Amino acid sequence: xxxxxxxxxxxxxxxxxxxxxxxxxxxxxxxxxxxxxxxxxxxxxxxxxxxxxxxxxxxxxxxxxxxxxxxxxxxxxxxxxxxxxxxxxxxxxxxxxxxxxxxxxxxxxxxxxxxxxxxxxxxxxxxxxxxxxxxxxxxxxxxxxxxxxxxxxxxx
Numbered sequence: 001x002x003x004x005x006x007x008x009x010x011x012x013x014x015x016x017x018x019x020x021x022x023x024x025x026x027x028x029x030x031x032x033x034x035x036x037x038x039x040x041x042x043x044x045x046x047x048x049x050x051x052x053x054x055x056x057x058x059x060x061x062x063x064x065x066x067x068x069x070x071x072x073x074x075x076x077x078x079x080x081x082x083x084x085x086x087x088x089x090x091x092x093x094x095x096x097x098x099x100x101x102x103x104x105x106x107x108x109x110x111x112x113x114x115x116x117x118x119x120x121x122x123x124x125x126x127x128x129x130x131x132x133x134x135x136x137x138x139x140x141x142x143x144x145x146x147x148x149x150x151x152x153x154x155x156x
Contacts, residue, residue: 094127102117
């Protein structure tokens, strides 16, 4: 057996031992991070709701904030189940945040039109078009399925 063959054999044995451990560590990190992010979203939503309850009511801006928390929570849940980041949900969060900002701006300035309103509505339009492009692209050009791996890290 040549030196290269021995080296390759040792490398293969090392990979059979370390790859499952590395995969386990990556999965463990994902789960811990997802639980931490989900917990932070839940905690933030509960605190926002408590603030609304203590004020005796909720404005439309407060309700949109709860929708942002809902979308973020759904995004974490989808990522937890599928290991895919739903890009559309990030766009929805952006649209909802801009809508919340628009409503707050209108309420604060008593319907005083300004260039800021045009910027915000233009941004919402751009995000809506981006969402349309993402939806069209994922429908027209779907991602190939991810191959399942066995316990040794090989394709099944």
